[in-house]
Amino acid sequence: MTEWRVMVVEDDRMVAGLHCRFVSRVAGFSVVGVAGTAAQADQMISALRPDLLLLDLGLPDESGIGLLRRLRAGGGTAEAIVVTAATAAQVVRATVHLGVVDYLVKPFDQERLRQSLALFRRRMAMLSPSRLEQVEVDEICSDGPNSHRWLPRDLSEDRLLEIQRTFRSLDGPATAAEVAQLTGVSRVTARRYLEYLVTIGRAQVSIAPAGPGRPSKTYVLAGQLSTAGP
Helix, strand or coil: CCCEEEEEECCCHHHHHHHHHHHHCCCCEEEEEEECCHHHHHHHHHHHCCCEEEEECECCCCEHHHHHHHHHHCCCCCEEEEEECCCCHHHHHHHHHCCCCEEEECCCCHHHHHHHHHHHHHHHHHCCCCCCCHHHHHHHHHCCCCCCCCCCCCCCHHHHHHHHHHHHCCCCCECHHHHHHHHCCCHHHHHHHHHHHHHCCCEEEEEECCCCCCCEEEEEEHHHCCCCCC
């Protein structure tokens, strides 16, 4: 499993400590440093090369937006989750334009932060191939604090991506049983992931009679609808 390096940029020591303790309890993430000012963050980002910043915008020496702009202008690849009390539309718009993973308004609970970390992990998994298909680009571009439907706690990001990749390898619609066989999960588990994809608009389900008993359900990814046939 990839270990993602997180740096907390927060001037309130108590809040920073809470962030650190929570992140350290999430599998696949570790805190590599804490910065209390933008100037300190600049130095630590260069030295520590974090993958992700938990970035407070209300820093004592400079807005976190300025820090993020400098990072982007310098070609920095670290992603950022904004954590702030600021809710002004122009502030939110500025951070969205800078490509933040998520925008958390203080105070927020640990579950909401867990969801943000899951969104970061999903984005990085989607960007791991050297070349992306159009449907994958569409999914990455549609992610964001206003458009992403959070994955339920009992579903896995890695398993969801595996099921989506399996779909892309198929020529057309498939049943839950077929997806289960290809991915090595139970039919019930496969159906739960498929229904989640339908719920968030990334798949479509068709129901057809299949003789005695329950009707048969087939699923297809939204990006394949134009080629899946009637």
